[in-house]
Amino acid sequence: MIDPERVHEGMVRFASLLGSFRLTRWITALKLGTPKHEMLRQVVRGVTFENPIGLSGGFDKNAVLTQIIPSVGFGFMEVGSVTARAYQGNPGQHLWRMPASRALVINYGLKNEGADVISQRLRNELRKQPFAIPISINIAKTNCRETNDVAIGIADYAETFRTFLDIGSFFTINISCPNVTSGQPFHEPENLEKLLIELDKMPTEKPIFIKISPDLTHEQIDAILEVAARHHVDGFVCTNLSKRRDLPSISPKDFVPDVGGISGKVVEALTDAQIAYVYSKSQGKFLIIGVGGIFSAEDAYRKIRLGASLLELITGMIYEGPQLISEIQLGLVRLLEKDGFTHISQAVGVDAKKAVH
Numbered sequence: 001m002i003d004p005e006r007v008h009e010g011m012v013r014f015a016s017l018l019g020s021f022r023l024t025r026w027i028t029a030l031k032l033g034t035p036k037h038e039m040l041r042q043v044v045r046g047v048t049f050e051n052p053i054g055l056s057g058g059f060d061k062n063a064v065l066t067q068i069i070p071s072v073g074f075g076f077m078e079v080g081s082v083t084a085r086a087y088q089g090n091p092g093q094h095l096w097r098m099p100a101s102r103a104l105v106i107n108y109g110l111k112n113e114g115a116d117v118i119s120q121r122l123r124n125e126l127r128k129q130p131f132a133i134p135i136s137i138n139i140a141k142t143n144c145r146e147t148n149d150v151a152i153g154i155a156d157y158a159e160t161f162r163t164f165l166d167i168g169s170f171f172t173i174n175i176s177c178p179n180v181t182s183g184q185p186f187h188e189p190e191n192l193e194k195l196l197i198e199l200d201k202m203p204t205e206k207p208i209f210i211k212i213s214p215d216l217t218h219e220q221i222d223a224i225l226e227v228a229a230r231h232h233v234d235g236f237v238c239t240n241l242s243k244r245r246d247l248p249s250i251s252p253k254d255f256v257p258d259v260g261g262i263s264g265k266v267v268e269a270l271t272d273a274q275i276a277y278v279y280s281k282s283q284g285k286f287l288i289i290g291v292g293g294i295f296s297a298e299d300a301y302r303k304i305r306l307g308a309s310l311l312e313l314i315t316g317m318i319y320e321g322p323q324l325i326s327e328i329q330l331g332l333v334r335l336l337e338k339d340g341f342t343h344i345s346q347a348v349g350v351d352a353k354k355a356v357h
């Protein structure tokens with residue numbers, strides 16, 4: 001009955017407080033964590049992931065949860081999306097629940113405190129101790145009219161990237177936020193080419209992932225893969241929120257506002273199809289982080305078999321609770337063993353071919 005954005009903000013404040021003390025971190029880990037399992041440990045492009053389940057971009061927009069998220073059992077996390085300038089959020093309501101569809105509608109429009117404040121916060125944390133899990137800096141373009149100009153937009157991405165060069169294990173370039181004034185211009189190959197030329201100049205060896213929309217056609221994905229192959233891109237985060245309102249996964253019982261992107265079970269089928277397509281097309285060249293509608297170990301395992309090496313979630317945790325993260329890990333070990341695999345990497349992509357039509 002309570003406004004979901006207020007619930008989310010309250011949860012983030014509470015979780016941030018839990019992360020501030022060693023004792024509360026320890027108790028959280030005792031309640032929610034699970035022992036590490038060798039089958040789930042991967043070294044991906046030089047980064048060690050103790051387990052494949054990450055917190056997706058948008059839950060910890062301002063990087064206040066980096067201390068507590070490892071205790072919840074996550075193997076990695078994204079912070080942000082961070083933009084060069086702070087943004088107070090789109091006018092009106094930002095979050096709606098779609099309980100019958102097990103989904104959310106999101107219209108923050110990249111609300112965050114901006115690159116300077118967030119990078120300083122992370123540097124302060126780093127002065128106390130190194131991060132316990134890999135952290136990705138999820139970078140988007142400031143949501144304002146000026147950055148609708150492609151050149152200014154690219155400069156905006158590059159400025160944020162430079163601000164975070166010394167922080168985190170990898171980068172996620174978010175080109176697929178559905179709630180911004182500019183639309184999604186960097187899904188266009190010629191704009192993406194220009195953006196990636198600029199990012200190639202960044203003095204970093206850290207992996208770079210591009211986060212794309214579930215609403216892309218095969219032709220659009222082909223063009224994006226072709227451009228990405230020429231640049232410093234290690235993989236894709238499949239997928240962001242969907243703008244579509246005609247999906248059969250949307251229950252008629254739910255109110256769906258005209259604005260906003262949809263998460264959770266509504267995007268799951270689109271995401272799964274895209275993971276299989278990108279995996280099949282890229283022949284192992286690109287890594288895939290699969291995200292969209294993971295509510296159980298079975299959901300997670302399906303995405304791995306379709307081609308995802310790593311996974312992320314938000315909506316599943318909001319509906320099912322934070323113990324889901326450990327339940328998925330335990331379930332994944334069981335499912336891998338049942339199919340005769342001794343390590344997660346052996347299952348990646350085994351179903352991709354038969355899933356692509």
Ligand SMILES: Cc1cc2nc3c(=O)[nH]c(=O)nc-3n(C[C@H](O)[C@H](O)[C@H](O)COP(=O)(O)O)c2cc1C
Pocket residue numbers: 056057058059061080081104106108110138174211239240241263264265267291292293294312313314315316
């Ligand atoms: C409350 C909320 C805020 C989000 N904000 C962002 C964001 O700032 N940047 C981003 O890349 N994705 C954002 N997303 C999209 C998620 O990272 C994820 O791609 C999408 O929700 C699908 O995963 P899920 O079904 O597990 O939630 C947001 C999602 C939610 C639920």
